[in-house]
Amino acid sequence: MLLVQKKKVSRPLVVGSDNSLEKFITAIANYETLSEQHTAALSSIPWSNDAQIIEHPAGFQILTIPCQLASGRAQLAFCPLLVGDPRGHRREKVERYLKQAGVGIGVARSVASTLKLSERTDLEHISELGKILGKEAEKHSERLDQSERRLNELRKKNRTRYLQIIGQSLPMQELFSILDRIADSDSTVYVAGENGTGKELVAREIHEHSRRADAAFVVQNCSALNDNLLESEIFGHKRGAFTGAIADKPGLFDMADGGTFFLDEIGDMSPALQVKLLRVLQEGTFHPVGGNTERKVDVRVICATNRDLKQMVDNGTFREDLYYRINVISVTVPPLRERRDDIPLLTEYFIAKATEIRPGGPGGKKSLSKGAMQRLLEFEWPGNVRELENEIERMVVLAGKLVSNLSEELLSPRIRHRPLTLSGGAGRGRNLPESLEQLEREMIYEELRKNRWNKTRAAQALGISRRNLIRKVERYGFDRRSG
Structure with missing residues (x-):
């Protein structure tokens, strides 16, 4: 029996066998107790630069030969071997071991009798065979790595989604390529795009593909609260810092420590808070509201807004130093009107999502009529993907359970009667x-x-x-x- 055991892998990989030894491994595999002991013995084989014989508790021996694969160091293990057993003591021990593990007497005896006796002189030939096999395995490993790399490249070129982001158009493929390159970095990312394009979804995908994926992903919309509440929410506060502060409260930066903090609509942040945020980005430190103790956090910050921050800098409403600090890596999410090729894909996904929430009846699977799809393709979509999702949900609700064909009569009047503006590329x-x-x-x-x-x-x-x-x-x- 031949097994390959890679370093840092607890269980060996079976790569070949002959008929007589196959019965032995099959007998072992059918009994959990013996299988665990067998695996444990193989996984505990000490590493060596030379071929060596290892005694197995079952009574047989294992020949291990080191080899170097493209993916790392490995050992080839040949087992079970009966070396130097002229009196058959080892066969008897194997038979007893199988019986104790619960294998039937007849099966145990049959397995033990089929084990072949090997001479020590045969080990040299087996070692040579193992070296040749190791070289072949290395070549095969390299070919597999090359095939995997080519397959990943093809997937990236032809994929229609990036986990939760759907799109096959050229602008989206370019976005996916950028996300692939920046995910492993800890640099601050600035996500620009119109309302409804999915900026938070992009931020979440960056987090999910980073080394911080197992830590927290915290979100705060800077336009949702006034300055005082926003400062307390982001940086936390101490007891007595203001009226109503009856206890210490950790801020969102504390909660995001080790993870990612997404600040949406950062253009609505006041100049005073901009100064405090700049210090966190530069030093990783801040003071909670009403506190004197400095806190240090390890957080990756992703910012987003639908406003023109560069214009705000020119107008003096946004700090220039903060702008360049958050704009280390800039990602622009294209509006839906610039990726019309994705509308059929998005529509199919949103129909499935809407019908999952509202299970259909005897009408069958819902789909758009050609006329309705043409109207969707010709609309400008000022609200982008969010508007499209709401429109599809509306159509599914109005269609009811008995209607499977979503016709253009179910579209909103603004879409059904509004022609496309020629300046938009119609x-x-x-x-x-x-x-x-x-x-x-x-x-x-x-x-x-x-x-x-x-x-x-x-x-x-x-x-x-x-x-x-x-x-x-x-x-x-x-x-x-x-x-």
């Missing part, structure tokens, strides 16, 4: 008649909205007759007010 991939029709739809809708759906005034503004406008309104489905 003309790409369209021929001239389709682009002209799209432009006509947009102009008619805008004039109807401006004139509060007064068709007479809208027709005058467009330079067409009221009768012609009514016909076009019916054609484009603008018969209901949505603006």
Whole structure:
């Protein structure tokens, strides 16, 4: 029996056997007590630079040969061997050992009788064989490592999600590549992006892929509290620091010690708090509100905002030194209108999520109609992914349990009747008649909205007759007010 035992691995790996020895290992594997003893003996084999024979408690011997694999040092173990047993004492001991472990008498006797007797001169040939096998194993290990690296590269190029972040578009693949490179670092990260793009999700993914993944991930929205409450929440306070402070309270930095602290909407933080945050980022120290004792923490800080911090620095509303301190690594989350290719993937995920919360009935698995999907692809999505998720949830709720096909009639009026703005890229991939029709739809809708759906005034503004406008309104489905 041949086993490979790698360093720092408690259980050996079976890599080959012959028929007679296979019966022995099968008998051992079928009995938990003997299997544990067998494994324990192999895992405790001392490391040696030369081949050596190890006595096993069962009565047989193990030949170990050291070898060097690409992934590290290893030992080849050949067992069971019966070396120098002319009187058959070792066979009897193996048989007794199996019986004591609960193996049937017939099986124990059969296994013991099939063990082959080896001479010490045979060990030299086995050692040579082991060395050759070790070299082959090293080559095989290198090939496996190369294949694994190529497979990981392909996965990164073609993946459609980064744990909880879904996307196959080029902007998202570029984002995934950046996240791969910065996860192991402890540098401060600045996540920029519009509302609803998933900045907190990006921060959480950075944490989950870092060495701090087992520690806390703490989140605080800086615009949710006023200055005094925010300072107390972030840095903690001492008893008596202010009215109502009846006990010491640890801050969020204390809670995030060893982990990651995500500060959302950092652009709303007051200049006084900016100074205190800057000290934590530079020195890792701070004072709780009303306290004199300095505290030191080991925290990775990730900041985010939908505001233009550089413009705020120019306007004097955000500290320049803090801006450069948090902007060590900058990550921009693309808005949904710049990654329209991801809308079908996101839609499928949100439908599954909504139907999981609200189990469906006999209507079957829900899916979007082609018309509804086209409307989603043509919408600007000012609220980004969050708005899309809410829209899909709304459609699932309105459809009920009996409807599986989510048609465009279930869409919100603002999406169903709102044409795409050509400046947003709607003309790409369209021929001239389709682009002209799209432009006509947009102009008619805008004039109807401006004139509060007064068709007479809208027709005058467009330079067409009221009768012609009514016909076009019916054609484009603008018969209901949505603006």
